[in-house]
Amino acid sequence: ATLLVLHGPNLNRLGSREPGTYGNATLADINQRLHEQATQAGHHLLSLQSNAEYELIERIHEARDEGIDFLIFNPAAFTHTSIALRDALLAAAIPFIEIHLSNVHAREPFRQHSYFSDIAEGVISGLGAQGYELALAAALHKLA
Numbered sequence: 001a002t003l004l005v006l007h008g009p010n011l012n013r014l015g016s017r018e019p020g021t022y023g024n025a026t027l028a029d030i031n032q033r034l035h036e037q038a039t040q041a042g043h044h045l046l047s048l049q050s051n052a053e054y055e056l057i058e059r060i061h062e063a064r065d066e067g068i069d070f071l072i073f074n075p076a077a078f079t080h081t082s083i084a085l086r087d088a089l090l091a092a093a094i095p096f097i098e099i100h101l102s103n104v105h106a107r108e109p110f111r112q113h114s115y116f117s118d119i120a121e122g123v124i125s126g127l128g129a130q131g132y133e134l135a136l137a138a139a140l141h142k143l144a
């Protein structure tokens with residue numbers, strides 16, 4: 001199968017961005033581990049990080065046309081704001097897991113609403129970089 005990991009705004013700064021909240025792993029570290037994990041299991045993993053809502057929407061549209069089987073998505077701050085990304089996912093109808101490094105439920109009230117959780121296959125929040133590996137394992141299990 002082919003899976004796509006989408007990383008939203010400011011996640012290109014992981015490693016140096018608020019490490020107490022988001023950890024020390026860089027985005028490259030996370031992508032590399034996921035790539036190895038997918039390849040070892042005989043699957044393909046693609047990834048994109050963007051700070052622009054437009055680019056993420058376009059990538060989701062393309063994912064549909066390419067026949068991507070599953071998405072792992074950290075919408076970052078767009079989690080709490082983006083009806084447009086929600087609509088893109090509904091239009092694409094590709095199953096996805098929503099993921100957050102931090103436990104959004106233990107933070108500011110404005111982080112406790114997500115435009116994605118009710119349409120996701122599942123949600124992982126608060127397990128740091130390891131959450132991505134767990135999300136990928138769950139996705140591969142669902143695809144098997």
Ligand code: DQA
Binds near residue numbers: 009011076077078
């Ligand atoms: C985040 C949580 C969001 O509230 C925040 O805006 C982010 C990252 C996380 O991974 O914990 O940028 O999605």
